[in-house]
Amino acid sequence: MDKKTEIVILTHGGWGTKLVESLKMVFGEITCVHEIPLLPQYTFAEYYQMVEEYLADLSNESVVLTDIFGGTTSNVAAKIGHASGMRVISGLSAPLLLEACSQLQYQGALDADKLLEVGRGAAKDVVKEILSNMGK
């Protein structure tokens, strides 16, 4: 049986769950996202084992989205991604997660490079963008 492709999110404290719930307001049903929260009492080793175990059952086409570069969430994912080739993108945000869900639902696959682009572009000067669009 083929391994499943999922979007796995790693956050300090589990705020990703709330993000997913909230995004259902704009996206509808979301079933392809799984969160593994980092709780304050976990050591690197414990968290690494939890995440590695979960990711081992997924297709390598899955993508891990982490909250903060340099945090234990990203560091654990980096160690695993470095070994397996699975892509890891930090800077979890609403636009980034929406893009990932769209890709999986409408294209059946994840494009990590495109995700990186969207993640980077997530912060905009709102009024400026709107005004510049009006000028076109």
Added chain:
Amino acid sequence: MEFVVLKGVKDVADIALCRIDSRLIHGQVMTKWVNQSQANRIIVVSDDLANDDFMRSIYLMSAPEGIKVDCFTKRQTIDSFADGRFGAGRVLLLLPDLASMKELVDCGVNVTSIQVGGLGGAPNRKVVFQNITLDDADAAVLDDLSSRGIEIYFQTIPEDAPQGVESILKKYRS
């Protein structure tokens, strides 16, 4: 009139802070301690990291801006200390656990004060302060080091009140 010329006195580093934290350099915690201690250099003591380029790179990248970070094995740390106390500067010495600290002290790295900021959890460990846990082996090391006159206190971030080792050990053994 005679002048006494001091020759060959090397710059010696101040150990601005000696901290034990199983998470090593992480988040804003290290930035706070660097600022508070006025350290301009971090020495991470870890045989694991010294021997793993990728993981070492991860930890070095997390260091606060503008601060020199070195990663030494325990042996390198002991030798560097013996050879001139790490050279110039104000050093934040960072170790992952108490066993490593004891090894360093046993081999001549004489720190006067140790800050315990984070010790990882595992089933047989007991919580003594916030997210710091101890087991019998760690408690024995704390007894040993404090009996040598080394000040030991528990503190996660500068905003927290430090807890002395006696009260921590009392809690552990209660």
